[in-house]
Amino acid sequence: MTTTAYRTCPLCEAVCGLQLTIDQGRMVDVRGDHEDPFSRGFICPKGASLGSLDEDPNRLTTPLVNGKPATWAAAFAAVEAGLKDVPGPARAIYLGNPSVHNMGGSLYGGAVVRALGTRNVFSASTADQMPKHVSCGLMFGDPLAIPVPDLDRTDYLLMLGANPLESNGSLCTAPDFPGRLKALKKRGGRFVVVDPRRTRTAALADEHIFVRPGTDPYLLAGIAHTLFSESLVTVKVPVNGLDEVRAALAGFSPQTVAPVCGVPEDVIVRLAHELAAAPTAAVYGRIGTCTAEFGTVAQWLVDVLNVITGNLDRPGGAMFAMSATEGRPRRKPYAIGRWTSRVRGLPETNGELPVATLADEIETPGEGQVRALITVAGNPVMSAPNGPRLGEAFARLDFMVSVDPYLNETTRHAHVVLPPPRMLTAGHYDFALLTLAVRNYARYSPPILPLDGPSEGEILARLAMIASGQGADADPALLDELILGQLVTPEQRAQLNGANGAELRLDAMLRLGPYGDWNPSPRQGGTLSLKTLLDHPHGIDLGPLEPRIPDNLRTASGKVELAPEAIVSDLDRLRARLGGKAPEFVLIGRRHLRSNNSWLHGVGRLTGGTNRCTLQINPADVERLGLDGTAVVRSTAGELTVPLEPTDTIMPGVVSLPHGWSEASANVLTDDMVLDPVSGNAVFNGVPVLIGRPG
Secondary structure (H helix, E strand, C coil): CEEEEEEECCCCCCCCEEEEEEECCEEEEEEECCCCCCCCCCCCHHHHCHHHHHCCCCCCCCCEECCEECCHHHHHHHHHHHHHCCCHHHEEEEECHHHHHCHHHHHHHHHHHHHHCCCCEEEHHHHCCHHHHHHHHHHHCCCCCCCEECCCCCCEEEEECCCHHHHCCCCCECCCHHHHHHHHHHCCCEEEEECCECCHHHHHCCEEECCCCCCHHHHHHHHHHHHHHCCCCECCCCEECHHHHHHHCCCCCHHHHHHHHCCCHHHHHHHHHHHHHCCCCEEEECHHHHCCCCHHHHHHHHHHHHHHECCECCCCCEECCCCCCCCCCCCCCCCCCCCECCCCCCECECCECCHHHHHHHHHCCCCCCCCEEEEECCCHHHHCCCHHHHHHHHCCCCEEEEECCCCCCCHHHCCEEECCCCHHHCCECCCCHHHHECEEEECCECCCCCCCCCCHHHHHHHHHHHHCCCCCCCCCHHHHHHHHHHHCCHHHHHHCCCCCHHHHHHHHHHHHCCCECCCCCCCCCCCECHHHHHHCCCCEEEEECCCCCCCCCCCCCCCEECCCHHHHCCHHHHHHCCCCCCCCEEEECCCCCCCCCCCCCCCHHHCCCCCCCCEEECHHHHHHHCCECEEEEECCCCEEEEEEEECCCECCCEEECCCCCHHHCHHHCCCCCCECCCCCCECCCCEEEEEECCC
């Protein structure tokens, strides 16, 4: 007997609604959900392959202890034994990107971190988006208050270092991003892409502008300088530091920065004029600008431009979503560098240390040397800088446990592997991604199939209980009740609905949130709860984005802090590079439509076609170097021999290689000693390399 179920796709940040046909526990058909008010039936190749991923024969179905199948009881007992004699300061945890895409990781990952009693917390954030969190934290007082372009209403979009036609969007939740960009153009708007490659997104744009990798801050500073010098600045939100920003950017005129970034002076000036003249406009910069040596400066300048063109927090500009589970405001102003790493003295950001120093903490003897590690839904050997070194470091650990459905380059080092169950057995709600949505929206997907073992939430809850000394046999439901006791009153607790701890907590967050019936000033009638979402399986449209400043600011001043000292001081380093000599070649990464970081390279349906691990290089560089078929790429961190893909879509002096592809991963070439010093983010774009012939 076949049944139809509806579910949010968990494979990227677009949160598309899916219609699934289930036959005897198998997903036999996957289509876009045309009744979803946000995604309206859009589906990409990743979503269409959800069944193949859910039933991947390579997925682990039982725990492993020292490489051998074990019962769940034996596996948790092994975890308790492995952590028992390792004190908190010698423990570490790494949280991978998929943690954000499932309820278990979102709801219980933090509990594991707190239970470990350690400051050795690492995640994929410092290999991805930490510069944005830091710049927003310092400007708005909350690292999660990230403005997104109001795609459906803007008249002008300037996009840097992003390729949403391949990635489906990032730090900007927008189902059918391509369709929204086409609609922008159809209504007479203008769309400009700045990128070292003519990507699929750039090909769709009204204009593509080549820029040298890692130099986006010079271009953005040149645009801002023009706005200041020509009295084109318009500020419509309360700010501190406008004069300080004007003074700090005085040395970055278009004439000065053009030779560095490779964008002609007249183009920089024109971009400033276009932003100032557009009825509404938004500047959006993503991973290409984050994973660079001046990533935080770049992300700060993105929002400086949104502020000084009068486009922050206004329809058609850069706006803040209002998530249905948005919690209580932060009590303390945001700060970074509250502690530093033991070996290299690198500062903390968002409660984390840079993943680029994880190997140092494992390898270096002394008090606090990391001896035990938990990884959750991550493969840092493939996704972190200088992955081979990290793999060697993992082999030295006294104890390692991984929550992961696969044996991969990271989890093969684990003494215990705890595989989460199939996706169809878990509920799904996008806590983080809906805080970045271009339209307010909520949707919950209940489990479709029954569990035949612990849920991912229960696995993590048990890890938290073990790490806190409660033991392998402690009831994980106690953790849920402890957390609920901090959220709701006993009377409210008695009214909660939910089949498990995760659903009970979701119900509490929805009812306390801005649209919930327990909010003293609810929006849209205050009726949102878990029951409401269950009654609306296609999701609920909560309306377009609305202005939120000053209510959502968490700065001590109650204003946007336009000139945070930690960021403005880094302009001295940026200024010092103005006269430097550029390397002959620099390396950048690359996204594929059917790939998602290092997640999906084992799914056969997604690995063919253009999903190739080749070195894209300009034909003029191939001819000049006398290359034929393959090339050797060398950096300070490593060396690879890779097949060439000559293409004029990449600018001369730039080569591109994707990451996460076995021995040919770009991460072999990235140096874990090179970071954005403000955020601690790893540098994957603008990496100096040498290109030569094999042999």
